[in-house]
Amino acid sequence: DVFGKVKDGTFVGDNLATALQRKTGTGAVIDGGIRDFQGIMKLDIVIFCRGVHPTAITDTTLVWINIPVRIGEATVLPGDVVLGTPTGVIFIPPHLVEEVVEKSEEIRLRDRFGKQRLREGRYTPGQIDSKWTEEIERDFKNWLKEIKAKGR
Structure with a gap:
């Protein structure tokens, strides 16, 4: 957590990113900036950050590792699962991961169904973007059976 600092807050460059890739094989979430962007882009690692700046990090001290931190408006605890997409990052407590995955899959399928029915x-x-009627819910359940039967 670099408290959102980008200029003079570039916590990761391509050297540390290379070490992260070798050690974790996953990536990092930086509430601050990164530098050496072109070098980092060549690595097989995902880094979410506030921005890119050529300056080196200044006036920052690493105090602890594996403690609760604040990233933006989220409190992140050791062991939380990180889910990052091009639109943002969320942190999921381990005991909620299964529930979140199941609910997100349901939402994804409902969105897919809604888009298909709109195209058709x-x-x-107005019907798709509000609470669905019993008719739409039945249609959705039938649609689900069809796509599962087709293996899609």
Whole structure:
């Protein structure tokens, strides 16, 4: 946690990113900046950060490792699962991971169904983007059976 500092807050460059790749094989979330962006892009590692700046890090001291930290508006605890996408990062407590995965899969399928039915002209955006009627829920359940039967 570099408290969102980008200029003079570049916690990771391509050397540390290379070490992270070798040690973790995963990546990092930096509430601050990175430098050496072109070198980092060549690595098989994912780094989420606040920005890129050529300056070196200054006025920062590493105090602890594996303690609760604040990243933006989230409190992150050791052991939390990190899910990052191009639109952002979330932190999931380990005891909630299964529930979050199941719910997100349901939402993904509902979105896929809704888009398909909108393309087909079967429902209006107002119907899809509000609480579904019993008819739409039945249609969704039938659609789910169809795609599972097709293995998609």
